Amino acid sequence: MLEVTDLHAYYGKSHVLQGVNLTVGDNQVVRLLGRNGVGRSTTTKAIMGMVRVAGSVRFKGREISGLPPYEIARCGIGIVPESRNIFPTLTVYENLLIGMKSKNQKGRWSVDATFDLFPNLKERARTAAGVLSGGEQQMLSICRTLMGDPDLVMVDEPTEGLAPQLVEQVGVLLEKIAAQGVAILLVEQKLQIALRISHQVLVMGHGRIVFSGTPKDLLAQESVRREWLEV
Amino acid sequence: MLHSLVFVLVNGLVYGLLLFLLSSGLTLIFSMMGVLNFAQASFYMLGAYLGYQIMAWTDYWVALFVAPVAVGLLGAAVERYVLSKTHHRGQVAELLLTFGLSYLIVEGVKLVWGVNAVNYGMPPSLNFPIFAINGVSYPAYNVFMMVVSVAIFALLYVLLTKTRIGIIIQAALSDRDMVGMLGHNIPRIFALVFGIGCALAGVAGVVGGNILVTEPSMALSLGPIIFVVVVIGGMGSFGGALVASLLIGLLQNYMTTLNVSLAGLVGVSLGSHAPFRELLNQPLSQLAAIMPYFLMILILAFRPKGLMGKVES
Numbered sequence: 426m427l428e429v430t431d432l433h434a435y436y437g438k439s440h441v442l443q444g445v446n447l448t449v450g451d452n453q454v455v456r457l458l459g460r461n462g463v464g465r466s467t468t469t470k471a472i473m474g475m476v477r478v479a480g481s482v483r484f485k486g487r488e489i490s491g492l493p494p495y496e497i498a499r500c501g502i503g504i505v506p507e508s509r510n511i512f513p514t515l516t517v518y519e520n521l522l523i524g525m526k527s528k529n530q531k532g533r534w535s536v537d538a539t540f541d542l543f544p545n546l547k548e549r550a551r552t553a554a555g556v557l558s559g560g561e562q563q564m565l566s567i568c569r570t571l572m573g574d575p576d577l578v579m580v581d582e583p584t585e586g587l588a589p590q591l592v593e594q595v596g597v598l599l600e601k602i603a604a605q606g607v608a609i610l611l612v613e614q615k616l617q618i619a620l621r622i623s624h625q626v627l628v629m630g631h632g633r634i635v636f637s638g639t640p641k642d643l644l645a646q647e648s649v650r651r652e653w654l655e656v
Numbered sequence: 657m658l659h660s661l662v663f664v665l666v667n668g669l670v671y672g673l674l675l676f677l678l679s680s681g682l683t684l685i686f687s688m689m690g691v692l693n694f695a696q697a698s699f700y701m702l703g704a705y706l707g708y709q710i711m712a713w714t715d716y717w718v719a720l721f722v723a724p725v726a727v728g729l730l731g732a733a734v735e736r737y738v739l740s741k742t743h744h745r746g747q748v749a750e751l752l753l754t755f756g757l758s759y760l761i762v763e764g765v766k767l768v769w770g771v772n773a774v775n776y777g778m779p780p781s782l783n784f785p786i787f788a789i790n791g792v793s794y795p796a797y798n799v800f801m802m803v804v805s806v807a808i809f810a811l812l813y814v815l816l817t818k819t820r821i822g823i824i825i826q827a828a829l830s831d832r833d834m835v836g837m838l839g840h841n842i843p844r845i846f847a848l849v850f851g852i853g854c855a856l857a858g859v860a861g862v863v864g865g866n867i868l869v870t871e872p873s874m875a876l877s878l879g880p881i882i883f884v885v886v887v888i889g890g891m892g893s894f895g896g897a898l899v900a901s902l903l904i905g906l907l908q909n910y911m912t913t914l915n916v917s918l919a920g921l922v923g924v925s926l927g928s929h930a931p932f933r934e935l936l937n938q939p940l941s942q943l944a945a946i947m948p949y950f951l952m953i954l955i956l957a958f959r960p961k962g963l964m965g966k967v968e969s
């Protein structure tokens with residue numbers, strides 16, 4: 426579904442992505458791990474067209490690097506940025522509405538279904554999203570992206586700063602998303618969210634993928650964990 | 657005395673609302689794109705000339721609708737095909753471009769309609785006195801201008817808060833990158849917003865052009881005031897633009913009625929060699945034109961973010 430080949434990205438003179446290769450298959454859950462500052466967020470932004478890149482990004486067989494973000498979104502990629510980026514002055518309901526790419530978009534997700542999933546959001550439907558708690562904002566941000574009915578969703582450190590109980594809730598939501606046949610690229614520092622299925626684990630270090638395998642493989646490779654993950 | 661006070665008040669409101677039509681368009685464009693549209697007053701002028709021309713061909717009511725739409729479409733085209741190419745080069749390039757555009761429009765208008773004022777009259781159906789106080793009557797057209805301004809703002813309010821596209825525009829005002837990543841065509845939204853901002857100036861031109869004289873210098877005479885309004889109100893603040901527009905409208909109209917001078921105000925009489933004698937003996941009415949600039953300098957010096965702005969200008 427997604428094939429990234431030899432991807433390079435720069436911020437001014439600093440060479441942040443130095444030849445990233447990764448693939449996400451149909452309906453797969455892929456976890457992208459690494460310490461802070463290694464380039465995980467930049468990878469998601471590069472796929473989304475938010476930073477200038479060299480290299481190739483193919484999605485459903487089509488080359489998408491160089492397209493503006495809105496066209497990439499319309500190809501079926503959704504992103505939930507680590508800063509959540511909810512629209513604080515708009516209501517919860519309006520935030521969800523903006524997630525839809527057209528007025529009568531029909532897809533796997535609907536506002537009503539979201540409200541059934543998160544009664545908290547339903548109660549606050551008419552309040553400004555800026556007053557929600559961090560956890561509620563995270564749920565809103567994920568649900569807003571789902572409204573656009575993506576086939577692949579990239580979720581960047583969704584549990585940062587959340588209480589353990591909320592981490593669990595995020596995990597439950599991610600499993601529901603996967604169950605709908607949506608592929609997931611999940612960015613974390615280490616394997617923190619418990620998921621029943623993770624097809625592939627990637628570890629990133631200094632702008633490159635330094636390990637790729639199953640969760641079991643990673644468990645077996647203590648040297649990888651020590652060098653690239655543990656602090 | 658009563659009638660002059662009422663007239664000053666109403667005239668101030670009319671002028672203030674006209675300023676707000678112009679400054680709200682500027683604010684809308686600035687909040688979303690960070691572009692200070694230097695050509696805003698030129699689009700106002702274009703609205704007036706198109707209003708005059710369309711009224712000559714058909715009638716005023718057609719002009720009131722068609723001229724702002726035409727100005728809006730031109731604005732949207734400018735953004736889509738020219739201005740958008742400079743967004744990534746930063747604000748100076750954008751400012752210079754709109755600066756050049758403002759001259760182009762003024763010169764273009766001179767080529768088409770000549771260098772003298774055109775005879776843009778009031779619609780006959782609105783050319784009557786609407787009320788009179790102590791035998792002095794007040795023109796209905798000025799009241800009509802107020803009604804149009806308020807109606808436009810009501811329309812804009814509904815558009816921005818009750819429609820899907822308006823909500824997307826609001827979101828883009830705060831975080832356009834996120835709106836783009838959710839699949840909305842940001843360049844098209846930019847063109848739309850720029851077009852709406854210019855159309856607001858176009859409305860001001862159509863309704864204001866016939867009482868303020870439609871001539872090639874009209875853009876230059878109103879242009880600086882709009883920027884003053886935006887700075888005093890606070891860059892990017894609609895509420896600030898409204899307050900500052902009405903403040904300047906009312907204050908300026910009030911001052912033009914004052915015959916007392918600064919010296920007279922504090923009750924001193926000046927010898928023929930007193931310093932600043934000229935300035936201090938001017939009647940305040942003569943100072944009305946520079947008052948907005950004086951206010952702007954005070955604001956910049958002592959409250960740089962303006963009356964209601966969030967960021968320092």
Ligand SMILES: Nc1ncnc2c1ncn2[C@@H]1O[C@H](COP(=O)(O)OP(=O)(O)O)[C@@H](O)[C@H]1O
Pocket residue numbers: 436441459460461462463464465466467468
């Ligand atoms: N907008 C930016 N401008 C300049 N440098 C940046 C920017 N964003 C990130 N960086 C740098 O790029 C590197 C990778 O950042 P990022 O992709 O955010 O890492 P991660 O998400 O893995 O923590 C870091 O060194 C960071 O300081």
Ligand SMILES: [Mg+2]
Pocket residue numbers: 462465466467507581582
């Ligand atoms: Mg990050």
